[in-house]
Amino acid sequence: MTPIHLRLLRLIPAAAAALCGVVHSGNAGAQQGLVRGAEEEESAPRVRLPSHPVGAARPTVERWELRQTGDVYEEFDVRIIWSEDVEGFRLSDIDVDDGRATDLIGSGDRYTLTIEPDEIEGYVTITIRAGGVEDEDGEENAEEEERFRIDNRRPEFEDATVDGDELVMVYHEDLDERSASVPSPGDFTVEVEGDDVDVDDVEVDRDEVILTLESPVEPDDDVRLSYDHGIGLLQDEAGNLAEELRRERVDNITKQATGTPGPPRSLTASADGASVIELDWREPSDPGDDDVTGYRIEYSTDAGDTWQTLEADTDDTRTSYRDARLSPGTTRHYRVAAINRHGTGAWSNVADATTSRVPGRPTRLTATARGTSRIELDWTAPSSAGGLITGYRIEVSPTGTGRWTVLETDTESRTTRYTDTDLDPGTRRYYRVAAINAAGRGAWSSVADATTGATAPGAPTGLSAVPSGLGGRTQILLTWTRPSSDGGGAITGYRIEVSANRISWTTLEANTSTAGTSYTHGGLAPATTRYYRVAAINAEGTGPYSNVATGRTNAGAPDAPGSLRARADGPRSITLTWEAPTNDNGARVTGYRIRARLAEETTWTTIRGNTNSTATTFTHPRLQPATAWRYQVAAINSVGVGPWSLEAGTATNPDVPSAPTGLTAQAVGTSRIDLVWRAPSNTGGAAILGYRVEASSDGGRTWRIIRSNTGSRVGYYSHRNLQPATTWHYRVSAINAAGLGAASAVAQATTDATLPGAPRNLTANADGTSEIDLSWQRPSSDGGAAVTGYRVEVSA
Numbered sequence: 003m004t005p006i007h008l009r010l011l012r013l014i015p016a017a018a019a020a021l022c023g024v025v026h027s028g029n030a031g032a033q034q035g036l037v038r039g040a041e042e043e044e045s046a047p048r049v050r051l052p053s054h055p056v057g058a059a060r061p062t063v064e065r066w067e068l069r070q071t072g073d074v075y076e077e078f079d080v081r082i083i084w085s086e087d088v089e090g091f092r093l094s095d096i097d098v099d100d101g102r103a104t105d106l107i108g109s110g111d112r113y114t115l116t117i118e119p120d121e122i123e124g125y126v127t128i129t130i131r132a133g134g135v136e137d138e139d140g141e142e143n144a145e146e147e148e149r150f151r152i153d154n155r156r157p158e159f160e161d162a163t164v165d166g167d168e169l170v171m172v173y174h175e176d177l178d179e180r181s182a183s184v185p186s187p188g189d190f191t192v193e194v195e196g197d198d199v200d201v202d203d204v205e206v207d208r209d210e211v212i213l214t215l216e217s218p219v220e221p222d223d224d225v226r227l228s229y230d231h232g233i234g235l236l237q238d239e240a241g242n243l244a245e246e247l248r249r250e251r252v253d254n255i256t257k258q259a260t261g262t263p264g265p266p267r268s269l270t271a272s273a274d275g276a277s278v279i280e281l282d283w284r285e286p287s288d289p290g291d292d293d294v295t296g297y298r299i300e301y302s303t304d305a306g307d308t309w310q311t312l313e314a315d316t317d318d319t320r321t322s323y324r325d326a327r328l329s330p331g332t333t334r335h336y337r338v339a340a341i342n343r344h345g346t347g348a349w350s351n352v353a354d355a356t357t358s359r360v361p362g363r364p365t366r367l368t369a370t371a372r373g374t375s376r377i378e379l380d381w382t383a384p385s386s387a388g389g390l391i392t393g394y395r396i397e398v399s400p401t402g403t404g405r406w407t408v409l410e411t412d413t414e415s416r417t418t419r420y421t422d423t424d425l426d427p428g429t430r431r432y433y434r435v436a437a438i439n440a441a442g443r444g445a446w447s448s449v450a451d452a453t454t455g456a457t458a459p460g461a462p463t464g465l466s467a468v469p470s471g472l473g474g475r476t477q478i479l480l481t482w483t484r485p486s487s488d489g490g491g492a493i494t495g496y497r498i499e500v501s502a503n504r505i506s507w508t509t510l511e512a513n514t515s516t517a518g519t520s521y522t523h524g525g526l527a528p529a530t531t532r533y534y535r536v537a538a539i540n541a542e543g544t545g546p547y548s549n550v551a552t553g554r555t556n557a558g559a560p561d562a563p564g565s566l567r568a569r570a571d572g573p574r575s576i577t578l579t580w581e582a583p584t585n586d587n588g589a590r591v592t593g594y595r596i597r598a599r600l601a602e603e604t605t606w607t608t609i610r611g612n613t614n615s616t617a618t619t620f621t622h623p624r625l626q627p628a629t630a631w632r633y634q635v636a637a638i639n640s641v642g643v644g645p646w647s648l649e650a651g652t653a654t655n656p657d658v659p660s661a662p663t664g665l666t667a668q669a670v671g672t673s674r675i676d677l678v679w680r681a682p683s684n685t686g687g688a689a690i691l692g693y694r695v696e697a698s699s700d701g702g703r704t705w706r707i708i709r710s711n712t713g714s715r716v717g718y719y720s721h722r723n724l725q726p727a728t729t730w731h732y733r734v735s736a737i738n739a740a741g742l743g744a745a746s747a748v749a750q751a752t753t754d755a756t757l758p759g760a761p762r763n764l765t766a767n768a769d770g771t772s773e774i775d776l777s778w779q780r781p782s783s784d785g786g787a788a789v790t791g792y793r794v795e796v797s798a
Contacts, residue, residue, distance in 0.1 A: 068150065076154075077104070077118045080128070084111040088135045088143075095134030099127040100152070121156075123175070125149045144372070149417070153240035162252040164225050165264065165287040167218035169252060171211040171227070173244065178237050179206045187213075189232040193249070194223050210268065211236065218256070225252035257288065263340035263347035264288030266297065266321070271355035273389070276330040276441035279355045281323040283338050292342040294319055301325070302335040306352055315341055330359030330441055331388060358389030361437035361444035364418070369452035374427040374489070377452045379420045381435050389439040391416050398422070402432030402449045412438055427457045428490025456490030459538035459545035462519070467534050467553025475528040478553035480521045482536050491540040493517050501533040504550065513539055529557040529588020557588030560637035560644040563618070568650040573627035573657035573687065573740070578620045580635050580647060589639035596620055601630035601651060612638055627657035627740075628687020657686035659736035659743035662693065662717065667751035672726035672786065675751045679717040679734050688738040690715045697721065698731040702748055711737055727755040727786020755786030 067081040091113055093106040101119035108114055119126045132145040158174040169192060177183075187201035190213060203214040219225055229236070229247040236244040257264065264286040274280050285294060299313040312325060325334065333356040340347045362384035370378045383391060393412040399405055409422060422431065430453040437444045462482040470477035484493060495513040498521055510523060523532065531554045535547040561583040569577050582591060593612040599605060609622060622631070630653035634646040665679040681690055692711040698704060709719060721730065729752040733745040759781035767775045780789060 077116055080115040080117060082108075082113045082115060084113075086137055087111050088137055091135045095131050097129040097131065099129075100124060101126045103128075119152050119154055121154055123153045123155050124151070126152050153238070154242060156242050157236070157238045157244040159244065159247060159250070162227055162250060163255050164215075164219055164252050165255050165267070167215040168267075168287045169213040169215060169225070169227065170267070171213070173209045173211070173238075175238055176208045177206050177211065177244075178239050178241075179208075181234075183234055183237055185211075185229070185234045185236050186232050189230055189234070189236075191228040191230075192252075193226040193228075194219050196224075206236075207268075208270075219254060221254070221256045221258055223254055223256070225254050226250065227252050261291045261342075261344035263290040263294050263342055265348040266338045266340055266350040269336065269338055269350040269353045271334070271336050271353040273355045273357045273440060274324075276358050276360075277326060277328050279325045279328060279332075279334060279336075279357060281325065281336055281338070281353070283321050283350055285319075285321055286340050286347065289340070290342050290344055290347060292344060294340045294342050296341045297321075297323075298339045298341060298346050299323055300337050303333070305354075306335050309337070312336075328357045330357055332357045356389065358439045358441035360441045361388045361391055361439050362386035363445040364394070364435045364437055364447040367433065367435055367447040367450045369431070369433050369450040371452045371454050372421070374455045374457040375423060375425050377422045377425065377431060377433075377454060379422070379433055379435065379450070381418050381447060383416070383418055384437050384444060387437070387439065388441060388444070391437050391439050393438045394418075394420070395436045395438060395443055396420055397434050397446075399432040399434075399449075400430075402451060406434070409433075425454050426487040426490070427454055429454045454490075456542055458543040459489040459491075459493055459540050460485035460487040461546040462496070462536045462538055462548040465534065465536055465548040465551040467532070467551040469554070469556045470522050470524075473524070474556035475558060476526050476555060477522055477524045478526065478532060478534075478555060480523065480534055480536070480551070480553070482519050482548055484517070484519055485538050485545060488538070489540055489542055489545065491542055493538045493540050495539045496521075497537045497539060497544055499535050499537075499547070502531075504533045507535070510534075523553075526555045528555050530555045555588075557586075557639065557641050559642045560586045560589075560591050560639050562645045563594065563635045563637055563647045566633065566635055566647045566650040568631070568633050568652040570652050570654050571621065573655045574625050575621050575623045576625060576631055576633075576652055576654060578622065578633055578635065578650070580618050582616070582618055583637045583644065586637070586639055587641070587644075589641050591616055591637045591639050593638045594618075594620070595636045595638055595643050596622075596633065597646070598622060598631050598633050601632055601653070606634070625654045626687065627654050629654050654687070656688035656738065656740045657684075658740045659686045659690060659738050660684040661744040662734045662736055662746040665732065665734055665746045665749040667730070667732050667749040669751045669753045670720075672754045672756050673722065673724045675721045675724060675730055675732075675753060677719045677721065677732055677734065677749070679746060681715065681717060682736045682743060685736075686738050686740050686743065688740055690736050690738055692737045693717070693719070694735045694737060694742060695719050695721075696733050696735075696745070699728070702731045705733070724753045725786070726753050728753045753786070758785040758787075758789050759783040761792065 068078060087110040091106070093103055096103045096106065096115065098117060100122050101117050103115055104118050105116040106113060117126065117128070127147060127149045129145065129147045130143065133142045135143045157177060160172045160174055162169060162171045184206050185204055187204055190201045190204070192199045192201060192213065192215060200216040201213050202216050205212040226249040227247060228249055231243070231246060266286055267284040269281065269283040272280050281299070296315045296317045296319070297313070298315060300309040301312045302309050313323070316323065333354065335352050335354040337352050338350045364381045364384055367379065367381040372378050379396070393414045394410070395408065395412060396410040397406045398409045410420065413420065430451060432449050432451040434449050435447045462485055465480065465482040467478050467480050470479040480498065494517065495515045496511070497509070497513060498511040499507040500510040500523065501507045511521065514521065526532070531552065534551050534553060537547045538545045563580040563583055566578065566580040571577050578596065593614045595608065595612060596610040597606045597608045599607065610620065613620065625631070630651060632649050632651040634649055636646045637644045660682040662679045662682050665677065668676050670676050677695065692713045694707060694711060695709040696705045697708045708721060712719060724730070729750060731748050731750045733748050735745045736743045761781055762779040764776065764778040769775050776794065
C-alpha cells in the first residue's frame with residue numbers, strides 16, 4: 003500500500019505556556035521556538051500552510067495546531083486536520099515519549115489529541131504509527147515522528163546566602179528578568195535572630211534573586227527567608243512559577259570587617275567564540291576599610307591546581323574582563339580578588355569556560371523522499387563538536403557536484419533531522435550538511451540525494467471568465483495559467499466544469515485533449531451568469547481544480563419605451579409620459595434620453611441626455627406659446643442607450659397678447675380725440691381679435707371702459723362727444739382667444755377750447771341822473787378757456 007504522510011503546521015502560544023518551543027521536522031527547516039527572554043520571542047502564533055496536490059493518491063495533514071488547555075504544568079492539545087477524511091485513527095496509534103496521550107477525539111478529517119507531558123525541560127516526541135490510518139481508498143499512512151520542546155518544570159530553589167546587607171537566592175535555572183516578573187520587596191520576609199528586617203530592593207540576575215536588606219546582618223546571625231507570590235510573580239522564562247518559601251535557612255557568610263575587601267561575588271565565565279572568554283562579577287559586599295581601586299585576576303589551565311596571574315591589578319573598578327587571543331578549544335578556570343589601599347582581599351568563587359572550535363563533519367547523511375513534495379534528511383552529529391552545537395547549515399544542489407545554494411543558513415537547533423518541503427513532484431535534489439557552533443561552521447558531510455514521487459498535476463491558476471469579444475452576449479471566454487507543477491508528467495488536456503449556482507457542477511469538457519489554456523463556452527443567453535473551474539490532466543490522472551471564476555455574458559441596451567404621450571401644460575411647458583421598456587436586456591434601466599424638434603423642422607435636438615431616474619415622466623419647460631413640438635424617448639442602462647420610441651407631439655397653449663405699443667391721443671376739435679396704436683409685438687400665439695379701450699378723466703386714478711372690444715385688429719379708435727378743453731387719459735389692451743392682454747402705456751389729449759357762452763341775468767339800474775349801473779352773471783360755459791373780459795354794447 004502507498005503510505006500516508008503527515009504534513010504539519012506549528013502554532014506556538016506566546017502565553018507563559020509550558021509549550022516554549024517546537025522542533026518541526028515537517029517544516030522548511032527545524033524551527034525551535036524560544037522561551038520568553040531569549041533572542042526571539044513569539045508574540046503571536048506562527049502559521050505555515052502546506053501545499054499539496056488535491057489529486058494525490060494519499061492524504062496529508064493540512065494543519066497541526068498546538069495549544070495549551072490547562073494549567074501551565076498540566077497538559078496541552080494537538081489539533082490534527084487531515085487533507086481528507088480518514089478512518090481508524092485511535093489513541094493506540096500514537097506513542098509519546100516523555101509524556102502520555104490521554105485523549106483523542108474527532109472524526110473525518112479533524113481530531114484533537116490531548117497530551118500530558120512529564121515535568122521536563124526538553125522534548126516531547128509524538129509518533130503516529132504506520133498503518134494506523136487509512137483514507138477512503140484504503141491507502142495507509144507511513145510512520146511520522148514530531149518533537150515539541152517543553153518546559154513545564156518549576157524553578158527549583160537551591161540555596162541562599164547572606165553577606166552583610168545582601169542576600170542572594172540561587173535557583174536551578176535562569177529566571178524571567180522582565181520588570182513585570184520581579185517581585186516587590188514586600189513579597190519577602192527576612193528574619194534575623196527572630197526579628198524581621200525590611201527588604202529595600204529586589205533584583206533578578208540570571209539564576210539569582212538578590213535582596214538588599216535595610217540593615218546588614220552580623221556574623222553568626224541566624225537568618226531565615228520566606229517568599230509569597232505578589233503582583234510580580236517569580237517565574238522562569240517559560241512562565242513556570244517558583245514555589246513559595248517558608249522560613250528557609252540562609253547561609254550567613256558575613257565576616258568580621260578587615261582592612262582588605264571581601265571576595266567579589268557571582269563570578270561567571272563565558273566563551274565568546276573561539277578566542278575570547280568573558281568574565282563578569284559583582285563587587286564585594288564588604289569593601290574593607292577603603293574603596294576598591296582594582297581587581298587581581300588569575301587563571302588556571304589545570305582545573306585550579308596551579309594559578310597564573312592574568313592581571314596583577316586592573317586599576318579599574320569595572321566588574322568585567324575579556325581574556326582574548328585564546329586558541330579554539332581552550333579551557334581556563336578563573337578567580338578574582340578585589341584590591342584597596344590595604345592590599346588584596348579574599349578570592350571569589352572559581353568560574354570556568356572553554357573557547358569553542360568549529361565542529362567536525364556530520365556523518366551518515368541520508369535523504370528520503372516522502373511523497374511527491376517532501377524530502378527528509380537525517381544525519382548523525384559530529385563526533386567532535388568543538389563546543390556546543392547550535393545548529394546546522396544545509397545546502398542543496400541540482401547535480402551534487404556544484405551550483406550549491408543555501409537551503410538553511412542556520413537551523414538554530416541541535417536536531418539532526420530536516421524536511422525540505424514544497425517541492426515539485428519528480429524533483430531530484432542533492433544535499434550536504436555542516437554543523438555550527440560559536441566558532442563557526444564545520445566541515446561538510448558527504449552528499450545524499452533523493453527524488454520526489456510523480457503525481458497528478460497541480461491546480462491551474464488565474465482562471466478568468468469574460469464575455470467573448472463581439473460574441474459577448476452569448477459566449478464566455480475562459481483563460482487560465484498552467485499549473486506551476488505538472489506532477490512530473492506532461493499535461494495532455496484539461497477538464498472543465500460549469501455551474502449555474504456554484505453548488506452543483508456539470509462537465510462542460512471531460513478532456514480538452516490539448517495543452518492550450520483557453521476555452522469558449524457558447525450558446526448562452528444575454529446577461530447569463532455561470533461559474534467555472536478547471537483541472538489539469540496528465541498520465542497520472544486529473545489534478546485539483548483551479549479557483550472558481552465567475553463569468554457573465556454581456557447585457558444589451560434596453561428596448562424602446564412604449565406609449566409615449568405629450569400633453570400641453572399651458573402656454574409654456576409640455577409634459578411627456580411613457581411606459582418603461584418591456585425588456586432591459588440584462589441590465590436595469592437607470593435613466594432616459596429625450597429629444598425634441600419643432601413640428602415644422604426635421605432636425606432633432608437632445609433636450610435631456612440622461613434623466614438619471616427611472617421615472618417615466620418629463621416636463622419640457624420654457625417654451626413659446628402655441629408652438630407645436632415632436633418628441634422621442636430612449637431608455638439607458640449600463641450598456642448604453644437603446645432605440646428611440648415612436649414619436650408623440652402636441653402644441654403649447656396660446657398666451658394672452660403683450661401690451662400694444664406706440665399709443666398716441668390727438669384732439670380733433672372741441673369734442674373728439676382720436677387714438678392710434680401699434681399691435682403687440684407678441685400676439686401670444688393667437689390672432690388679435692380686437693382691443694379694449696379705457697379712459698380716465700381724473701388723471702389715471704380711475705378708469706372706465708369706453709370700448710370693451712373694438713372687434714378689429716386695426717389700431718385706431720375715436721372718442722367723440724367730448725366737452726371742449728377737456729383732458730382725457732387713455733390705455734389700450736389687446737384681446738385674443740386666450741383673453742385680455744396687458745395694458746399699453748398711457749397717452750393723453752385735451753379737446754380744443756371754444757367762445758364763452760352769453761353772460762347771464764344782465765340788469766340795468768339808474769343811479770341818479772347821469773349813471774346807469776349794469777350787473778350780470780358769468781357765462782355758464784367759458785368755452786374751455788378763462789374769460790378775460792366782456793364786451794358791452796349800448797343802444798338808444
